[in-house]
Amino acid sequence: MESMLADMDAGRHVLAPATAHQMFAVPAQLDGTLEHFDDLLIFKREGSVGNADAWWGKIAQVDAVRDGDSPGEIMITFHPGSPFVAIVVRPDRHEDTWRRLALPDGPTPTS
8 A cells, every 4th residue: 555655646656537538328428537557547437336347448548648628637538449539637636647648658657
């Protein structure tokens, strides 16, 4: 647990409130939390318990990262084949880590 907290403080493991956008599903938007560490992205829908209902994805599925429509939002778009068109995160810290997800070499830990 201490190592996870240290990784979160350093920006190597980040977590933020998020809204996932689906193309042809109902509901089209799902509120939840997006978590990122190592090469993984994990979206947990609001109200879900544990990891059974979570979507687990890889950084390689990220197409682009840009500012969202509202201040403080970061929009992460995905390559075709992902269950989500985009996930909008609202981080309260480590925005730079979220923005680096689409870099060719992937994210790098901040110090």
